[in-house]
Amino acid sequence: HIFSGFDSSGGHWIGTSGGWDGKSFTGNWRETTSDSKVRPGRCTFNFSSGFTSLTVECQLFTKGKWWVCRKGKATKIE
Numbered sequence: 001h002i003f004s005g006f007d008s009s010g011g012h013w014i015g016t017s018g019g020w021d022g023k024s025f026t027g028n029w030r031e032t033t034s035d036s037k038v039r040p041g042r043c044t045f046n047f048s049s050g051f052t053s054l055t056v057e058c059q060l061f062t063k064g065k066w067w068v069c070r071k072g073k074a075t076k077i078e
Contacts, residue, residue, distance in 0.1 A: 010034030013041070023047040031060065041069070052076045 006012040015029025025045045032038050043058040058070040 015041075018042070023049070023051075042066075043070075 004012065004014040011031060011033045013029050013031040015027055018026035018028045023046065025047075027043050027045075029041045029043070030038060031041055040061045041059060043056055045054050045056045047054045053073065053075040055073045056071065057068060059066040060069045061067075
């Protein structure tokens, strides 16, 4: 799987699927900012038993370490 996108500031990103580990999935991506800086990123999705809800945390690598840039959660609605 490959995904891509862009934002209104002129930046864009492209990612590839990472892999499954039990009930967790990690996706890896690369962001190119409008001033041509490239930063790696990753998002980890942790699913509940039965896959009825999940939490997600996304991180960017900058200044020599991983920084949380997004967090979220979702629940399946029937």
